[in-house]
Amino acid sequence: ADTTTWKVQSHWPGSSSSYEDSLGRLKRVIEERSDGRLKLDLYESGALFKPKQTFEAVSRGILEMGTISPSYAQDKMTLAGIASGLPFAFRNVWETAYFHQGLGFEQMLRDEAAQYGVYWATDKVYPTEMVIKNPINSWEDFTKLKIRSSGALQKFLTEAGAAASYIPGSELYPALDSGVVDGAHWGAAQGAYSMGLYEVAKYHVKPALNIAGTDVIIVSQKALDKLPEDLQNIVKQALDEQFWFRTNEYQYKERVTLAKAIAEEDVQVNTLPEDVQQRLTQTAQKMWDEEGERSERAQKALTMLKDYLTELGYL
Amino acid sequence: MRALTAFMNGVTRLNDFIGRWVALLVFAMFIFLLLEVCFRYLMNSPTVWTNELTQMLFGVYAIMSGGYIMAHRGHVNVDLLYSHLGPRVQACLDVFTSTMFFAFTLALFYFGYDMASQSVASWETSYSAWNPPIWPVKVAIPLGTGLLVLQGVVKLLEDIAIAFNLDYYKPESREAEQEDML
Amino acid sequence: MSIEVLTLLFFGALLFFLVLGLPLAFVLGGVSVVFLYFTWGFDSFFMVASQIWSTMESFTLVAIPLFVYMAMILERTGVANDLYRMMHLWWGGVRGGLAIGTLGICALFAAMCGISGAAVVAMGTIALPSMLERGYDKNMALGCINTGGGWGILIPPSILMILYALITGVSVGKMFAAGVLPGLLLMVLTIAYIIIRCYFQPHLAPALPPEERASWAEKFRALRAVILPIAIVIMVLGSIIGGITTPTEAAAVGVFGALISAVVYRKFTWKLLHEASIRTFKLTGMIMWILFAAHAFSAAYQSMGAQELIEGLMQMIPGGPWGVILSMMLIIFLLAMVLDPVGIMLITLPVFMPIVESLGFDPIWFGILFVINMEIGYMTPPFGFNLFYLKGVVPPNITMRDIYLSIIPFVLVEIVGLALIMIFPEIATYLPDLFF
Ligand SMILES: NC(=[NH2+])NCCC[C@H](N)C(=O)O
Numbered sequence: 041a042d043t044t045t046w047k048v049q050s051h052w053p054g055s056s057s058s059y060e061d062s063l064g065r066l067k068r069v070i071e072e073r074s075d076g077r078l079k080l081d082l083y084e085s086g087a088l089f090k091p092k093q094t095f096e097a098v099s100r101g102i103l104e105m106g107t108i109s110p111s112y113a114q115d116k117m118t119l120a121g122i123a124s125g126l127p128f129a130f131r132n133v134w135e136t137a138y139f140h141q142g143l144g145f146e147q148m149l150r151d152e153a154a155q156y157g158v159y160w161a162t163d164k165v166y167p168t169e170m171v172i173k174n175p176i177n178s179w180e181d182f183t184k185l186k187i188r189s190s191g192a193l194q195k196f197l198t199e200a201g202a203a204a205s206y207i208p209g210s211e212l213y214p215a216l217d218s219g220v221v222d223g224a225h226w227g228a229a230q231g232a233y234s235m236g237l238y239e240v241a242k243y244h245v246k247p248a249l250n251i252a253g254t255d256v257i258i259v260s261q262k263a264l265d266k267l268p269e270d271l272q273n274i275v276k277q278a279l280d281e282q283f284w285f286r287t288n289e290y291q292y293k294e295r296v297t298l299a300k301a302i303a304e305e306d307v308q309v310n311t312l313p314e315d316v317q318q319r320l321t322q323t324a325q326k327m328w329d330e331e332g333e334r335s336e337r338a339q340k341a342l343t344m345l346k347d348y349l350t351e352l353g354y355l
Numbered sequence: 356m357r358a359l360t361a362f363m364n365g366v367t368r369l370n371d372f373i374g375r376w377v378a379l380l381v382f383a384m385f386i387f388l389l390l391e392v393c394f395r396y397l398m399n400s401p402t403v404w405t406n407e408l409t410q411m412l413f414g415v416y417a418i419m420s421g422g423y424i425m426a427h428r429g430h431v432n433v434d435l436l437y438s439h440l441g442p443r444v445q446a447c448l449d450v451f452t453s454t455m456f457f458a459f460t461l462a463l464f465y466f467g468y469d470m471a472s473q474s475v476a477s478w479e480t481s482y483s484a485w486n487p488p489i490w491p492v493k494v495a496i497p498l499g500t501g502l503l504v505l506q507g508v509v510k511l512l513e514d515i516a517i518a519f520n521l522d523y524y525k526p527e528s529r530e531a532e533q534e535d536m537l
Numbered sequence: 538m539s540i541e542v543l544t545l546l547f548f549g550a551l552l553f554f555l556v557l558g559l560p561l562a563f564v565l566g567g568v569s570v571v572f573l574y575f576t577w578g579f580d581s582f583f584m585v586a587s588q589i590w591s592t593m594e595s596f597t598l599v600a601i602p603l604f605v606y607m608a609m610i611l612e613r614t615g616v617a618n619d620l621y622r623m624m625h626l627w628w629g630g631v632r633g634g635l636a637i638g639t640l641g642i643c644a645l646f647a648a649m650c651g652i653s654g655a656a657v658v659a660m661g662t663i664a665l666p667s668m669l670e671r672g673y674d675k676n677m678a679l680g681c682i683n684t685g686g687g688w689g690i691l692i693p694p695s696i697l698m699i700l701y702a703l704i705t706g707v708s709v710g711k712m713f714a715a716g717v718l719p720g721l722l723l724m725v726l727t728i729a730y731i732i733i734r735c736y737f738q739p740h741l742a743p744a745l746p747p748e749e750r751a752s753w754a755e756k757f758r759a760l761r762a763v764i765l766p767i768a769i770v771i772m773v774l775g776s777i778i779g780g781i782t783t784p785t786e787a788a789a790v791g792v793f794g795a796l797i798s799a800v801v802y803r804k805f806t807w808k809l810l811h812e813a814s815i816r817t818f819k820l821t822g823m824i825m826w827i828l829f830a831a832h833a834f835s836a837a838y839q840s841m842g843a844q845e846l847i848e849g850l851m852q853m854i855p856g857g858p859w860g861v862i863l864s865m866m867l868i869i870f871l872l873a874m875v876l877d878p879v880g881i882m883l884i885t886l887p888v889f890m891p892i893v894e895s896l897g898f899d900p901i902w903f904g905i906l907f908v909i910n911m912e913i914g915y916m917t918p919p920f921g922f923n924l925f926y927l928k929g930v931v932p933p934n935i936t937m938r939d940i941y942l943s944i945i946p947f948v949l950v951e952i953v954g955l956a957l958i959m960i961f962p963e964i965a966t967y968l969p970d971l972f973f
Pocket residue numbers: 056058168189190225226227228230231
């Protein structure tokens with residue numbers, strides 16, 4: 041039978057656990073179920089396209105598949121801000137998972153991406169957490185911090201009173217080591233571990249800054265349509281399963297990695313004091329509304345989110 | 356013929372003029388980076404805009420340099436064989452290899468234009484914490500590449516003139532000019 | 538078409554147009570576009586534009602114009618020349634003294650900067666004229682700048698090491714620590730080479746004639762020349778180590794230092810700034826257009842299935858664990874003749890690392906071998922960034938041939954260093970084991 045080969049551009053570098061766990065898995069599942077009729081060629085972050093260009097390349101159909109963070113598609117996706125995580129909204133990973141799959145946020149994302157010829161499938165939902173060099177025991181400790189951040193979280197941390205600046209990933213380690221910044225977030229425990237951040241920052245901050253669908257698999261609709269129907273179903277089904285499998289597995293690995301960091305690198309968990317959490321939540325809520333202003337869709341998603349959080353008893 | 360000469364001189368002057376101004380951006384980059392260090396270290400209040408603005412200036416600076424450098428023969432090549440050839444043979448070779456030059460620069464121009472017009476259509480911003488408009492930097496791609504293409508056309512015309520002994524271009528006038536351009 | 542044939546055609550075309558004298562940037566870009574057209578179609582040209590946009594967005598490259606600007610100002614103010622005069626007065630009796638001094642400055646530059654291009658351009662501007670003026674052989678002068686300029690990626694901080702760590706998952710801190718001793722080793726070896734060579738062939742790097750040698754008073758007076766450069770070094774290094782700036786921002790501190798020296802030398806004028814800006818623009822632009830095209834080139838090569846080729850090659854490799862390591866080094870060495878380091882990493886490391894680890898080798902140690910090999914690649918013909926950067930700053934009477942020839946002994950010295958680190962892995966692993 042005919043074999044189709046897809047070029048898949050990852051936004052993960054090879055050492056990121058997700059490269060193997062998410063893309064490696066997806067490749068195995070799809071190649072196995074299609075009896076080798078559909079093959080995926082994986083490319084590490086930046087090989088063909090840089091992360092911020094991958095959505096565009098998939099949208100043009102030059103790439104058949106890719107992985108991104110929603111924030112890399114901000115210019116097209118008005119829902120991207122909400123998808124990449126409003127700070128201090130959810131408190132547990134399952135809540136975010138239910139928001140996506142149970143309440144229909146995932147479908148809203150898929151509808152918006154469809155306008156650009158892209159099939160959107162969130163890879164997993166997971167927390168973004170900070171590591172810092174000195175523990176936060178008071179509000180003052182927090183406002184004294186210099187934090188490496190990016191995107192919406194940078195704005196949030198600045199607004200909350202810390203000194204947040206953007207430093208590219210390639211300079212993060214030396215910056216943290218020498219004290220240019222006292223803290224940073226790069227994913228959560230696994231991200232920090234893979235970047236070696238625990239070597240130079242010994243406190244892992246809980247709770248999460250946000251919990252969100254920060255990793256997304258995108259497929260070119262054109263490429264999908266070219267497949268015979270049974271293959272299309274195999275791909276879509278594999279993507280649907282991927283969300284649940286990876287969300288669950290990621291949490292397991294987070295815990296294992298944090299335990300390892302605690303054992304090997306003397307890392308301590310620094311739980312933010314109650315009053316600090318409260319003040320951060322207040323600042324965060326003021327910022328949420330801005331995301332709703334981007335489009336009618338975003339407004340609808342935000343209303344849905346707020347109703348949901350009220351229902352959960354958080355608002 | 357006179358129009359041709361005028362066109363060639365015009366393009367070279369245009370590139371030279373633009374280059375001289377864009378070259379000053381390095382000073383701005385220096386100031387902004389230094390400011391950021393001061394803000395962050397001395398006042399503990401890093402800005403959201405300095406590093407990103409520096410980055411954007413750098414992008415424009417780099418892409419706009421193509422035509423200027425070409426006008427000053429600053430793109431390096433391997434002269435192992437080349438330097439042993441006479442000027443007419445060199446010119447013939449250059450006419451031939453210009454196919455590669457145009458393949459690259461025209462592809463870049465076409466898709467750079469595409470990228471820029473999409474960006475302008477949505478007045479694209481960077482969506483960082485600062486969120487500045489990013490479209491002007493994207494516009495610089497077709498602009499900078501366009502200037503390079505023009506200078507490439509000038510170079511091609513020069514080479515044709517040398518190869519076929521045509522009189523719309525005098526190599527000597529060029530040498531003299533280069534001196535005072537630094 | 539198989540990837541083997543494609544590879545031959547692709548690199549063959551590169552060499553062909555390079556030899557015909559087309560500037561490197563356009564060779565890389567043009568060949569990429571033509572091959573992309575036949576392997577992937579017209580639409581894939583978007584990749585070229587996209588790679589260029591991403592290069593424009595790379596913050597770490599901002600260090601290039603700034604470090605070059607710093608060098609241009611230092612040169613124009615005369616600080617650089619005074620520095621070399623001082624070295625000559627003090628080291629007057631030592632043959633090759635200026636070359637050794639240049640290597641020392643290169644090592645300092647390497648400790649300030651995580652990339653390699655800026656140092657080559659800076660030293661090519663400052664050191665080369667000074668050495669030639671004092672009767673140094675051009676091959677000696679060119680070669681030592683070329684080799685020392687490459688140390689920026691071996692002596693920490695190093696962007697390449699951070700990328701290596703990201704791709705392979707080793708600790709950045711350990712990589713940085715591992716780079717220190719090999720960096721010193723290469724420096725010692727290179728200096729030893731210069732001393733020995735110049736002992737037998739004094740005309741390559743003449744000592745100051747005895748009658749011109751300075752009195753102690755003069756020597757001490759000349760020492761003033763080092764005050765400013767040393768102050769700049771302390772400012773830049775201190776701001777990185779002291780947690781004041783990132784390595785990229787440190788470049789701005791360097792420019793600040795250069796401007797202060799301009800004021801001290803009473804050379805601070807609008808004209809100086811403008812001229813330095815223009816020269817910086819020309820050099821940075823030249824480097825950037827090469828990088829633009831080089832990134833498009835390695836993306837194009839990867840899209841054709843470069844990794845498949847490496848996988849295939851690894852299956853044919855004979856001869857035990859050391860056979861494997863040596864073959865890997867050879868593959869990297871060959872790729873480094875034509876590709877940029879980041880591209881090589883993306884193509885080879887995913888294939889190499891599992892093998893290296895399964896054979897029980899230390900990935901940190903392998904990383905150092907890899908980085909040194911990249912450094913060698915930076916200066917091996919036909920395609921080595923350092924060679925082209927240097928070509929961009931040298932006076933017109935120095936040809937590419939001169940530059941190509943000048944590097945031969947220095948490459949051999951680096952290969953000796955590489956071999957020593959292979960035989961005595963402790964050179965790389967001692968410090969990381971000590972600190973972590
Ligand atoms: N799972 C990961 N490694 N995620 C990395 C996230 C990096 C992202 N740029 C941040 O600022 O945090």
